Amino acid sequence: MTDLHEISLLLQAGKAKAVTEAVAQALDEGVSAYDILEKGLLDGMNAVGERFKNNEIFVPEVLVAARAMNRGMALLKPLLAAEGVEAAGRVCIGTVQGDLHDIGKNLVRMMMEGKGLEVIDLGTDVSPATFVQTAIEQNCSVICCSALLTTTMGVMGDVVRAAEAAGIRDRVRIMVGGAPVTEAFCRQIGADAYSCDAASAADKAVEFCRELADKH
Amino acid sequence: MPRLTVVFPDGKTKYVDFDGNPRRFDLLSAQDIPVEHPCGVGGGCGKCRMEIEVHLSPPTAEEERAGGRLSCRTRLLGDARLVLGGSGEMDVEFYTRRLSSARSDDGYGLALDIGTTTLALQIVRLSTGEVVGRASDRNPQTTLAADVMGRIRAATEGQAQILRSSLLAAVRDMKKEACRQAGVSPAAPREAVVTGNTVMLHLLCGRPVDALGHAPFAARWLFDETVDLEGVPAYLPPCMDAFVGADVSCAVLSSGLCRHRCALLADVGTNGEIALFRNGKLYVTSTAAGPAFEGAGISCGMNNVPGAVTRVTLSQGELRLATVGGAPPRGVCGSGLLDAISVFLKTGLISGSGATLGPLTLAPGLSLTPQDVRALQLAKAAVAAGMTTLLETAGVGWEEVERLYLAGGFGSHFSVSSAVDVGLLPAEIADRVRVVGNAALAGATMLLLDPARKDEIRRLADSAVSVRLSGHPAFSEHYMDAIAFFEE
Structure with a gap:
């Protein structure tokens, strides 16, 4: 055995x-x-x-x-x-527009998959519209944005605004991460969570997926 | 009106009166009092911690984390007193080889290298090539942001003018000092060659840098032009790409890289720039190593200032430290960090995969953290993988590389054997490494002394093949392979 x-x-x-x-x-x-x-x-x-x-x-x-x-x-x-086993939740992830550095993002994806989440990897240089469209079409509970550059992290704010404009803020959580990102920045742009490492990001995403599943 | 009393390291004081509840950062930058804000006034790095007393705002979360009051966070509620720590003079390496001159005209010229962290300037007698005056300083833009990306952000957020004027002011002071040494008037240098990375040259000329901050990282100007530098015609040598600047072109020129059949040049700093010359073809790249090699982003990291540990060796089981100026150890700079990790690997306090297995103590009150080890791993992996990817692109093995020129911040303290121990360089290249110091400044000086070489550097830059590493699949593979110190 x-x-x-x-x-x-x-x-x-x-x-x-x-x-x-x-x-x-x-x-x-x-x-x-x-x-x-x-x-x-x-x-x-x-x-x-x-x-x-x-x-x-x-x-x-x-x-x-x-x-x-x-x-x-x-x-x-x-x-x-x-067997009819469902994933713990579905999220989409990518590096924001203008940013090509994906090593950190890939690590987060792996940790999330390791938590039993279904992860749609949008790759690098992902526009706010693509994040939002994917979340709607694929019914994702969480959008995860990654940026390595201080010059591109501002795009994360655009993702939050695009989600607001699309009217999905009540059913989609937005998580942000990457070397220059901080808790304060997360709050400032109105995102839902910042994680300082890949493993914590995965924990947080699972938490959000559970919370949203309970809500609906 | 409330008053801030600033006490300088030399004991002098300055009074700054203010309205409202400004941040200390706002007051100091308005007064041109230099304080480093490596994370771009973001409250994140904790490096702008300093001693301040009396009427202050309650500590913010960032300040609690940093264990002290941060210049970018603390607000002054009333009279306050600030004591600035003595950072002392920076120890900057100059390229000391005397260059020959092809000119017969009399007079003086100025060569300047605008580094992201450090400025270096020299005055040369044009007819002889003799260096008659030298000066160096910290790039004053560092107070706004430590790295090029931070500078781009600051510039696009309306601070381009401050970035430019603070730089020009520092250059003016350095020029004055170098001319004083030379015993000539500051008006004596009639021409200049100014080198630096692509972003620095943009900022110097006051040109927009927003396109350099995001993919596809398109540089609108690659220079190779003469501009006016406060009344002096200044030639700006050609850049090769957004992140392979005129400093690399100049370093390639002065190192003599292209006299080999096959050779490499690496400038190891926050951005590791790498050039490979092989059979008449030049390949260049840049890799984001992060600031660990410059001692930044390291808990006890510092620049080459008095008290910075430059060398760590093991002698009969005991650690031996060498510091800048022989001062008591206060922190580590890049070369000291490499040495320290190499020693801790030997003593088994760090495992081959990089796990910390015991306290990494260098001296009483001076230790590395597990995060410092990880930061160095990422930095060295970026440079090692950059070199591997470039060699692979050109279809070259390390055995073919006749010489590896190492330029940049490490300077003469750099230990090749430590670099091999930590996996920054492969062992087989160790006896073919040559440390060349500030090769960019040397290249700028050469252009001053022999204007005919402008054709050479132009050809060089035109023919260079720039290899972009972000998102490059082979680079990611090599990067992962290069993170560990050795196989366990």
């Missing part, structure tokens, strides 16, 4: 091949895709997120762990749909 905690540990060590094999074996043994996801993959990414927050591990370790998770997820995805 496959120990699901073992899958979590393999994922934390970034062993993609071993994770894939262990997931396949657990499925063969009749373990539900949901259990493998929760107690194996997401449990592992949770631990990775905590260690990242505590400065014990850094970007490259998160990256290899996320790669291992993605390999395992590829096996689980069709089965999860069949």
